[in-house]
Amino acid sequence: MSTTSQEHTSAQPQAQAQGHPQRWLILGVICLAQLTVLLDNTVLNVAIPSLTGELDAATSDIQWMINAYSLVQSGLLLMAGSAADRYGRKKMLVAGLALFGVGSLVAGLADSTAQLIAARAGMGVGGALLLTTTLAVALQIFTPDEHPKAIGIWSAVNVLGFAAGPLIGGFMLNHFWWGAIFLINLPVAALGLAAVMALVPESRNPQGDRPDLLGALLSTIGMASLVYAIISGPEHGWTSARVLVTAVVAIVVLAGFAVYESRIAYPMLDMQFFRNRRFTGAVAGAVLITFGMGGALFLLTQHLQFVLGYAPLEAGLRTAPLALAVVALNFSGLAAKWTARLGTPLSIALGMVLMSAGLVSIATLAEHGYTGTLLGLLLIGGGCAVANPAMAHAIMTAIPPARAGVGAGVNGTLAEFGNGLGVAVLGAILNSRFAALAPVAASSLPAALAAAGSAKEEKQVTDAFSSGLETSQLVGAVAVLLGGLVAAALLRRAERADSGMGAA
Numbered sequence: 001m002s003t004t005s006q007e008h009t010s011a012q013p014q015a016q017a018q019g020h021p022q023r024w025l026i027l028g029v030i031c032l033a034q035l036t037v038l039l040d041n042t043v044l045n046v047a048i049p050s051l052t053g054e055l056d057a058a059t060s061d062i063q064w065m066i067n068a069y070s071l072v073q074s075g076l077l078l079m080a081g082s083a084a085d086r087y088g089r090k091k092m093l094v095a096g097l098a099l100f101g102v103g104s105l106v107a108g109l110a111d112s113t114a115q116l117i118a119a120r121a122g123m124g125v126g127g128a129l130l131l132t133t134t135l136a137v138a139l140q141i142f143t144p145d146e147h148p149k150a151i152g153i154w155s156a157v158n159v160l161g162f163a164a165g166p167l168i169g170g171f172m173l174n175h176f177w178w179g180a181i182f183l184i185n186l187p188v189a190a191l192g193l194a195a196v197m198a199l200v201p202e203s204r205n206p207q208g209d210r211p212d213l214l215g216a217l218l219s220t221i222g223m224a225s226l227v228y229a230i231i232s233g234p235e236h237g238w239t240s241a242r243v244l245v246t247a248v249v250a251i252v253v254l255a256g257f258a259v260y261e262s263r264i265a266y267p268m269l270d271m272q273f274f275r276n277r278r279f280t281g282a283v284a285g286a287v288l289i290t291f292g293m294g295g296a297l298f299l300l301t302q303h304l305q306f307v308l309g310y311a312p313l314e315a316g317l318r319t320a321p322l323a324l325a326v327v328a329l330n331f332s333g334l335a336a337k338w339t340a341r342l343g344t345p346l347s348i349a350l351g352m353v354l355m356s357a358g359l360v361s362i363a364t365l366a367e368h369g370y371t372g373t374l375l376g377l378l379l380i381g382g383g384c385a386v387a388n389p390a391m392a393h394a395i396m397t398a399i400p401p402a403r404a405g406v407g408a409g410v411n412g413t414l415a416e417f418g419n420g421l422g423v424a425v426l427g428a429i430l431n432s433r434f435a436a437l438a439p440v441a442a443s444s445l446p447a448a449l450a451a452a453g454s455a456k457e458e459k460q461v462t463d464a465f466s467s468g469l470e471t472s473q474l475v476g477a478v479a480v481l482l483g484g485l486v487a488a489a490l491l492r493r494a495e496r497a498d499s500g501m502g503a504a
Contacts, residue, residue, distance in 0.1 A: 020141035030134040031157045033192040037127040038161025045301040046169040046312045050178040061113045067420045068117045072124030074416030075220030078268040081132035081409035090202040096129025101189030108182035155392050156330040164323045170316020212268035218257035226250035230424040281490025282394035287418040288483025292476035294419030295426030325381025335385040345491040351387025352484025355380045356477045363473035426472040433468035
C-alpha cells in the first residue's frame with residue numbers, strides 16, 4: 001500500500017471518531033446547495049402558464065423541460081457517486097456547483113423551448129454530482145453517533161426542496177420574468193463554491209470502484225426512451241410507430257442494462273441489493289411515492305392557475321402548507337417519535353396512506369374551493385414527514401455501512417426516475433382525457449380556450465381539463481397507496497426473516 005493510501009486509511013477512523021470541528025457549518029452549506037438543486041425539480045411547475053405563452057410551448061414541451069432535468073439527473077446519480085469516491089468528493093462538489101450554475105445561467109436567458117430543455121439537461125448533470133456527494137460528505141464529517149441526526153436533516157431538506165419549489169417560483173414570477181427562477185441559483189452556486197473550497201475537506205477512496213460509463217449511458221438512454229414513449233402516446237397514438245419503437249428501445253436497453261450490471265466487476269447498480277427484502281421494499285415505496293407526488297404536484301399547480309385562476313405567487317402560497325407540515329413534524333421530532341412507536345413497516349404504510357388520502361381529497365374536493373386542496377396538502381405533508389425518513393432508514397440499514405454511498409445513489413436514482421415518470425404518466429393521462437372531452441382540438445388548455453368559439457365551449461374546455469386533472473390525481477393516489485402496502489409488506493417479511501435467523 002502506498003504512503004498516500006496509508007495516510008488515508010489511518011486518518012479516516014480518527015476523523016470519524018472526533019468529527020470535523022466545523023461539521024455543522026459544512027452541513028448547512030451543502031444542504032443549501034442541495035436545496036437549490038431540489039427546488040429546480042418543482043420550481044418550473046408554476047412557470048408553466050408563462051412558458052406556454054411566451055415560448056409558445058405545448059404540453060409535451062413543458063413535460064420535456066421538467067423531465068430533461070430529472071431524467072439526466074437520475075441517469076447519472078450512480079455514476080456521480082462512483083466518480084466522487086474515486087476522484088475526490090470535494091472535487092465533485094465543486095464541479096457540480098459550477099455546472100449547475102452555468103446551466104442555470106443558460107436556462108434563465110433561453111429564448112426557445114429547445115434551449116431551455118438543453119439547459120435543464122445540463123443542470124441535471126450538475127445536480128447529480130451535488131446530490132450524491134452531499135450525503136457522502138455528511139457521512140464523512142460526522143461521527144457515527146451523529147449520523148442519524150445529520151441524515152435526518154439531509155432528508156428533511158429533500159422534502160422541503162421538493163415541496164417549496166412552487167412557492168419560490170411563484171414569488172419570483174410575481175416580481176420578475178420567468179427566467180429569474182433560474183438566475184436566482186447563481187448567487188447560491190457562487191456562495192456554495194466559496195464555502196466548499198474553504199471548509200470541506202477532500203476525501204476519496206484510492207481503491208474505489210471504476211466508473212461505469214456504459215452503465216450510465218444505458219440507464220439514461222433507457223429511461224429517456226421510456227418517458228418519450230409515454231409523452232408521445234396521447235399526441236401520436238399509443239400504437240403509432242414512434243411510440244412503439246421508442247417503447248421497445250426502452251425495454252431492450254433497460255434489460256441490457258440489468259444484464260450488463262449483473263456481470264461486470266464494478267457495476268454502477270449492484271443487482272444483489274435487490275435480493276434484500278428490506279432494501280427492495282424501501283425502494284418500491286420510494287419510487288411510487290415520488291411517482292405519485294411528482295406527477296400530482298405537476299398537475300396541482302396547473303389546476304390552481306388554469307382552473308381556479310390564481311396568479312403564480314398565489315398558487316405557490318397555496319401549496320405552502322405541504323412544506324410547513326413536513327417542517328413542523330420533522331424538526332419538532334414528532335414524526336421520529338411516531339416511527340419509533342410504530343416501527344418502520346407501519347410508519348411507511350401510515351405515511352403513504354395519508355398521502356394517498358391527500359391526493360384523493362385534492363382530486364375530488366378541489367372543485368368546491370381551496371378547502372379540499374388545503375386538506376389534501378396537509379395530509380400529503382404529514383405522510384411525507386413520516387414515510388420519507390422511515391424509508392431512508394430502511395435503505396441505509398439494509399446494506400453494509402461501507403456501501404452507504406452506493407445505497408443512497410440507488411435510492412436517489414430510482415426516486416428521481418419515479419418523479420420524472422410520474423410527470424410523464426400522469427401528464428399523459430391528463431392529455432388523453434382532455435383531448436377526448438374537449439370540444440376543440442388543441443395541444444394545451446390556453447390554446448383550446450383561444451380556439452373556443454363561445455362561452456359555452458370555453459366552459460366545456462375548462463370542465464374537460466378539470467376532469468383530466470381529477471382522473472390523473474386519482475391514478476397518483478392509487479400508485480402511492482400501492483407503494484405503501486408493497487413496501488410495508490416486504491419490510492415486515494424482512495423483519496420476520498431477520499428475527500427467525502436471530503432466534504436460530
